[in-house]
Amino acid sequence: MTILIEQPDLNVPQLEVKKVLDSENNEEMCELVLDGGFVMPKDIADNDGCVKPEVLVSNDEFIAPDINAFGQTFRDYNAESERQKSVEEFYRLNHIHQTYDFVKRMREEYRKMDRVEMSIWECCELLNEVVDESDPDLDEPQIEHLLQTAEAIRKDYPNEDWLHLTALIHDLGKVLLLPSFGGLPQWAVVDTHPLGCAFDESIVHHKYFEGNPDHHNPSYNTKHGIYSEGCGLENVMISWGHDDYMYLVAKENGTTLPEAGLFVIRYHSFYPLHKSGAYKHLMNKEDKENLKWLNIFNKYDLYSKSKVRVDVEKVKPYYLSLIDKYFPAKLRW
Numbered sequence: 597m598t599i600l601i602e603q604p605d606l607n608v609p610q611l612e613v614k615k616v617l618d619s620e621n622n623e624e625m626c627e628l629v630l631d632g633g634f635v636m637p638k639d640i641a642d643n644d645g646c647v648k649p650e651v652l653v654s655n656d657e658f659i660a661p662d663i664n665a666f667g668q669t670f671r672d673y674n675a676e677s678e679r680q681k682s683v684e685e686f687y688r689l690n691h692i693h694q695t696y697d698f699v700k701r702m703r704e705e706y707r708k709m710d711r712v713e714m715s716i717w718e719c720c721e722l723l724n725e726v727v728d729e730s731d732p733d734l735d736e737p738q739i740e741h742l743l744q745t746a747e748a749i750r751k752d753y754p755n756e757d758w759l760h761l762t763a764l765i766h767d768l769g770k771v772l773l774l775p776s777f778g779g780l781p782q783w784a785v786v787d788t789h790p791l792g793c794a795f796d797e798s799i800v801h802h803k804y805f806e807g808n809p810d811h812h813n814p815s816y817n818t819k820h821g822i823y824s825e826g827c828g829l830e831n832v833m834i835s836w837g838h839d840d841y842m843y844l845v846a847k848e849n850g851t852t853l854p855e856a857g858l859f860v861i862r863y864h865s866f867y868p869l870h871k872s873g874a875y876k877h878l879m880n881k882e883d884k885e886n887l888k889w890l891n892i893f894n895k896y897d898l899y900s901k902s903k904v905r906v907d908v909e910k911v912k913p914y915y916l917s918l919i920d921k922y923f924p925a926k927l928r929w
Contacts, residue, residue, distance in 0.1 A: 684801060690783035691804035694835040696791040696816060702784070702836040709848050709928035712776055716919045716927065717912075719768050726770045742767055743906040746915070748896045759889070761918040762857040763896065766864050769838025769845070777929065784836055788865040790875055791833045793821025798872035819877070828880035829863065839865050849927040859886035860893045870894055 723739045746763035753759055772780045789795065794817050795805045810816045823832060834840055843862035846853060868874040870890055879887070 686782050687787075687801035688804045688807075689781070690787060690835070691795075691799075691801065692807040693783055694789075694791065695808060695810050696833055699791055699833055699836045703840070703844070706778075706841055707844055707848065709845070711778065712929040713926050714929065715925060716765060716768070716923055717916060719771060719927075719929070720764065722771050722774060723768065726773055739908070740905065743908065743911065745896045747906055747911065749893070750914075752896075757918055758853055758857050758922065759860075759893070761915070761922055762853065762860050763893065764915055764918075765842065765846075766861050766893075766897070767838060767842075769840075769842035771929070772838055772841055785838050786865065787835070787867075788837060788839050788863065789835050789868055790878070791835060792816055793823055793832075793875075793878075794819055796868050796872070796874040798868045798874050800867070823878055825877055826880050827878055829878060829883050832875075832878055834862075834866070837865065839863065845927060845929055846923075849924060852922050855882070856886050856889040859883070860890050863890060864893065864897055 720739055720742065723742065742764050745766070746760050749756075749763045750760045770785055771777045772785045773782065787800075789799050791810060795802060795808070795811060799805070805811045815822060839862050843858060846858060846861060851858070863869065869876070870887065871894075
């Protein structure tokens with residue numbers, strides 16, 4: 597494979613406070629820039645998991661590019677691009693069919709872990725067959741995105757190996773699209789929002805929830821629905837997809853990843869929460885702590901999608917060592 601990302605330099609530079617530059621002030625905004633690291637941005641830790649305009653950064657901070665692989669702004673679901681129509685159709689089907697009862701059935705079925713037995717790396721290689729139709733930013737095979745994200749985080753956080761591995765495996769649940777894993781339709785595999793309470797207006801293409809029976813169910817269509825204030829996201833039914841599936845796979849196979857890593861895996865597609873601040877009334881104290889790590893992760897998950905390629909064979913030994921540290925050799929899927 598083409599080599600355009602070098603092995604990270606593990607020297608950590610000194611930190612300084614500076615304003616985040618916009619595209620008018622930084623000529624390299626459209627490139628994947630990898631920096632040296634910090635452990636937890638103080639502004640995020642002190643601001644309930646939210647990023648302020650001024651953040652603690654290193655001299656060469658990873659800067660989110662302005663445009664995606666199609667020349668559009670990131671996560672612009674209305675931009676006219678070659679994928680816009682398929683993206684909107686995905687959301688129409690997702691919003692109509694993802695109901696509380698459907699998710700309950702899916703969780704019961706897939707918790708059996710009786711479909712496939714394979715290693716984490718074997719599953720990574722399967723993602724060469726998968727393209728996410730809900731993502732307006734990229735049409736490359738998913739393995740490319742996993743390695744772009746993992747290598748960018750590895751550069752910035754050299755001592756947090758659990759976060760490197762979390763980045764590598766966070767989208768593995770998309771194998772649900774493949775026949776041996778059930779061959780589910782795209783609307784049952786990607787994107788995340790709660791069920792059992794009102795669909796927040798911040799959810800992309802919200803208008804299509806009009807066709808969802810839960811939207812008209814008085815038990816489910818209020819702010820709290822069937823939940824209570826601060827009940828914890830662990831107790832909230834989340835739409836079925838690759839996030840929840842990979843979380844179940846990790847838990848059922850006895851991973852030793854920290855809770856923050858499992859939180860990132862389970863909620864990284866929960867954009868209404870970490871992009872719009874919706875549903876925070878359902879979070880407990882542990883959720884709020886883990887959200888800080890999720891906000892850090894999302895900077896890389898969303899904006900490291902580019903035409904930059906990673907030499908798989910060069911980085912493979914490192915990630916195999918992490919898999920061996922945190923997972924059994926073979927997993928039930």
